[in-house]
Amino acid sequence: MTPKAGIDLERLERWSKHLRETYLDTGILPNALTLVYRRGEVVYQDKQGWADIERGISLREDSIFRIYSMTKPITSLALMMLVEEGQVTLSDPVSAYIPAWAGLEVYAGGEYGAYQTAPPTRPMQVVDLLRHTAGLSYFIQQGGKLDAAYRSLGLGTKTTLEEFITQLGTLPLEFSAGEAWHYSAATDVVGYLVGLISGQPFEQFVKERILLPLGMTDTDFWVPPEKAERFMTCYALTEQGRVVFDDVQRSPYLAPPHFVSGGGGLVGTAADYLRFCRMLLRGGELDGVRLVGPKTLELMTMNHLPNGADMAALARSPIALSESGSVGVGFGLGFAVTLDPARTLTQGNAGDFYWGGAAGTYFWVDPKEDLAVIFMTQLLFSPDRIRRTLRTMVYSALTDRLHETQA
Incomplete structure (x- = not known):
């Protein structure tokens, strides 16, 4: 089989076989859709499984997935568009936009309702929100003293975006800004800042300034009735096996959200x-529409962790590590960034960047290879190994390097 865009498709078909035999036939994954894009074309597309197992509905190429934390890079880009316009800078204190946060202190002991606190070593800056060094936590975290408070207050679940910001201001920080990398609700705060600074609702800004200009017409914060037939059930992997987590016919995504989550x-x-990844691959432009300049995107995909550290050195919780790989991986302004492929023990290039979502979705962009890969499924707590194997099989199918074709 002749390679296409420098990819041996016969070797790449091993990924389809591996998915089917290891994850689909065994009942682990309900479905999987993979796209591989290189040198201006989709060179590989594979879909398998069911959008709704119980009702016997097959996965479609245009099925609508919950992308969960793959929202974060889009939200981060929205804020960087405002940075380009001079409306905010990365070094600004967050309290300049949320004055009630000016007195936030750091957790020093005690339980919810009777916390002991201490002053932070420095103010939280906008850059801390983008790189998860702000000292905030997350309702999905399980390791710290503050995580339970996030859940009991319904932060990110039961509140509106405005109530979320107010309630966060009543809790101490996990640590002083810049001292650690802790995967957190910080990107939801970024979404709030986008709305506050732009003067329009966050979801409206995202739709008008990013989604519609890029032609991402099936992406939104909810699924309207005319698209409901393409929406999917979401499953979860438990000790008892795969179970329904969010039934498509009763999903909260079928109505506009109470809490608009940028995270x-x-x-x-x-x-x-x-299309979003192609814009990233092209330095902020797609089909004549430019969202940000190449230097802005270059800044976003550099490692911004203090002292050039990787996430393994600074991470505070197991969930932070499993989300990203962490060893040999830094974090930019909305993306994980590969620093040293040898330390990650996975194929790739220094400078490739990526992120994933809670339901097993994953993407990465590799500018050195002119490569973008999308993986979609709908399974909470899906095995991390899937992402690493996908990277291995895609890079193993490359038959040349981009610089060799340009010599």
Whole structure:
């Protein structure tokens, strides 16, 4: 089989076989859709499984997925668009926009309702929100003293975005800004800042300034009735096996959200997210529409962790490590960034960047290879190994390097 865009498709078909035999036939994954894009074309597309197992509905190429934390890079880009316009800078204290946070202190002991606190070593800056060094936590975290308070207050679940910001201001920080990397609700705060600074609702800004200009017409914070037939059930992997987590016919995504989450609220198709990745691959422009300049995107995909550390050195919780790989991986302004492929023990290039979502979705962009890959499924707590194997099989199928074709 002749290679296409420098990819041996016969070797790449091993990924389809591996998925089917290891994850689909065994009942682990309900479905899987993979897109591989290189040198200006989709060179590989594979879909398998069911959008709704119980009702016997097959996965479609245009099925709509919950992308959860793959929302974060889109939200981060929205804020960087405002940085380009001079409306905010990365070094600004967050309290300049949320004055009630000016007195936030750091947790020093005690339980919810009777916390002991101490002053932070420095103010939280906007950059801390983008790189998860702000000292905030997350309702999905399980390791710290503050995580239970996030859950009991319904932060990110039961509140509106405005109530979320107010309630966060009543809790101490996990640590002083810049001292650690802790995967957190910080990107939801970024979404709030986008709305506050732009003067329009966050979801409206995202739609008008990013989604529609890029032609991401099936991506939104909810699924309207005319698209409901393409929406999917979401499953979860438990000790008892795979179970239904969010039934498509009763999903909260079928109505506009109470809490508009910049950290995890979007749903969309694989084809839509590929358009976002193509824009990233082209330095902020797609089909004549430029969202940000190349230097802005270059800044976003550098490692911004203090002292050039990787996430393994600074991470505070197991969930932070499993989300990203962490060893040999830094974090930029909305993306994980590969620093040293040898330390990650996975194929790739220094400078490739990526992120994933809670339901097993994953993407990465590798500018050195002119490569973007999208993986979609709908399974909470899906095995991390899937992502690493996908990277291995895609890079193993490359038959040349981009620089060799340009020599």
